[in-house]
Amino acid sequence: MQIHPSIETYSGPPPVLTMGTFDGVHPGHHALLRELVRLAKALNTVSVVLTFWPHPRLVLGHDPEKLRLLNTLEEKTRILSETGIDHLVVLPFTTELAQLSASEFTTHILAEQLRTRHLLVGFNHRFGKDGVRSEELDALATRLGFGLSRYQPVEVDGQRPSSTRIRQLLLAGRVPEANALLGYAYSITGRVVGGQQLGRRISFPTANLQVNERAKLLPPDGVYACRVRITGKTFGGMVNIGVKPTVNTQMDHRSVEVHILDFGEDIYSEEISLEFLHKTREEMKFEGLEALKAQLRKDETEIRKLLQRHGLPT
Template identity: 45%
Template sequence: MEIHNGLEHFNAGKPVITIGTFDGVHLGHRQVISRLKEIAGSVNGESVVFTFYPHPRLIVSPEENNLRLLTTRDEKIELLKEIGIDHLVVFPFTNEFSKLSYEDFVRQVLVEKMNISHLVVGYDHKLGRNREGNYTALKELSKELHFTIEQLDVLLMEDVNVSSTKIRQSLETGDVARANRYLGYNYTLTGKVIAGNQLGRKLGFPTANIETLDEHKLIPHDGVYAVRVKLDDACYTGMLNIGTRPTISHNADHRSIEVHIFDFNQDVYLHELTLYFVGKIRNEHKFDSVDALREQLEKDKESAKKILSRM
């Protein structure tokens, strides 16, 4: 996969293009990309995913301050690389670009700079200023500018249309199992190990305290989760607690993230690790005593191991 940060050096034969933010690169996105690759193969063309950085909402509505993303820029690139497309365009999203009409975007970018052959869009796709470029409008423009366009139907799972919004809602309520089904993989979170208060160690459950690498990365609902952990190319299992620390956390919404890695006793301070959410064990709550907490942690460990053994 060739990565283009802009279009200065872009060059593709008969480019078959799809456009979007692709947050999560979930099963709905993968349906579109699968069709993209199929069409590119049939016309001897090249598959192109056109996305934006930063996320458009950060530019168009910076005052909202509540954007939470399923994937960071690097995570999105890795997921698209695994799928196997020919080109990924990460286009700089600016205030000036946000004011471009869909007609000008199609003419100036897709046609004049990219020489588009075919456009593949999802069921609710809209582009350009005020999202005026819907499928009907794009279909008319494609006739004038001599490219073809295809719109795919919504992907339904459990009678629900798979979307980034639905997945965010699942994670925000702690339903990582449903989020994982819609994503097609286990939700991940990468961060750096920072100093903690050592309470877990005193309880016999030492934890690594995690600070996410991207302040906009969505952190699932408070609670205890069964996780897999990737650290320095090695994989482990563990249990994770998510809670709130209003005064000291730099994570989104001042959340604390602490992972206890099973059968592990190394100093990982300032190391980066990646967490893979497998299942939720319980909600977070306070305990009357340290002994009650320690007893619950033992139960959580057994629950986590059962969940992980099924995966």
Template identity: 40%
Template sequence: MKTINNLHDYSSDTPLALSIGMFDGVHRGHQTIIGNLNEIAHDKGLESAILTFWPHPRTVFNPCDDLKLLNTIEEKTYLLNKNGVQHLFLKEFDEVFRNLSGEEFIRQVLVDKLNVKHLIIGHDHTFGKNRSGDFNLLQKMSSEYGFEVEQVQAVDYHTQPISSTQIRNALVEGNVKAANEMLGYVYSVSGEVIGGKKIGRTIGYPTANIAVNPMKLLPKKGAYVVEVFIDGLQYKGMLSIGTNPTVGGSSLSVEVYILNFNDDIYGKQISVNFRDFLHDEIKFESLEKLIERLDEDKRLTENFKF
């Protein structure tokens, strides 16, 4: 997959089959769009492409909105490539771009710059200043500018359309199983293993502290069954998101106890897949009560079937 970070530098006569959107999560609804996109591109001799934006438009329109995303740019790029997209356009959502009308966006970006011949959009997609662009406008202008357009219906989960927002809400509630079903893959976080307070090792549960990208959405505070990936190898783990209130902690941390593992991994990049929710964050009355709960969490993690 070719990644283009600056539309001003892009010039090609290659006609494209394109879809537009944030594609945060690259969830099952997005995967349906991409599948259709790739099929159309193959059948019509086009190349498939995605136009997405950074930062998220919500953070531009509402700077105080502390929006966390399902994917980092690197994760989104990996997932789009995995799903067979041939071109990825990463467009900065700047002041000039946000002020383009729907018609200007179609003319200047889709037609003049990207040479789009087939456009696929999601069921609720709008674009342009004041959301002036929609499926009806695209249909109206498609014959004039020589491209085809289609709108893909939503993919439902329990009668509700799958959306990035719905998945974020599930994760905030700790419902990682529902999030994984809507995503079509297992939600994960990655980061470098950094130093911590090393309290875990004093009670028989040494943990790896993970420095997670601050833009990445973390599930709700609590304990989880996870898969841990280190140097291409897979382990079972129990992960805690929280402030460690039992020992007087105050800052949020992401810590994972890796079963049957005792190597030094400081400075390494690791990733964890969220498989099940164990319990909310608890402030225990003593370290002994904390250890009892950790022992039970370990038993549940050992017995969990991946």
């Protein structure tokens, strides 16, 4: 897959194209992209995904503090690279772009600049300042001379996967259900930074994570079983998200820290990824460090059992 940071860097043949934010790149997206690749081969041309960054809501100010992304641009690019598409074009989303009507966007960007041969859209896809109804898009395709087809939704265990629904499940702590709709384990990536070193004093050293993307969704406060990816290796881990109420009086500060099982290396400043598998309990406040340590032992026993179910050696 070739990556283009702007429309101007794409110089391939007139493509079969689809577009969207693709946050999460869930099974519904994958089904659409398989059809995109099939159509491109049938028409003897290339497949192009046009996506937008930053997320339009962050630019337009539509409750940006409430928006939480399932994927960073780097994560989305990595997942899309595994789908078989030929080109990914990242269109910088600006307030000027947001002012384009659907007709202007289709004419100037899809037809004139990308020379789209065939447009594939999801069944409920809307775009442009004014949105575009189905019959209006049909008329635009006819006038501008490109093919048009729509892809119907898919279901996973009787549910239609959607980025909104996946966010709702994650924010409710229902991690296995969210992962089922995602098609993979939800993850966050960040760099290990210095902490309070409390974990070492109670024999549960933790790596404190500085998450790379400010708008990235963090699961709710609590304790989680996770897979930890470090420099190509995989370990089990127990993650705490929250304000650490036993030792931290700054209640407006959320932290992400992971105790990596059977691991003793210094990974300060390393980048690691956490893949969430289960939420095991809510964050709790303890009478003191001994009570905290006793609970952590219980957490470790439970989390090791959960990790075994996911094929991780413990």
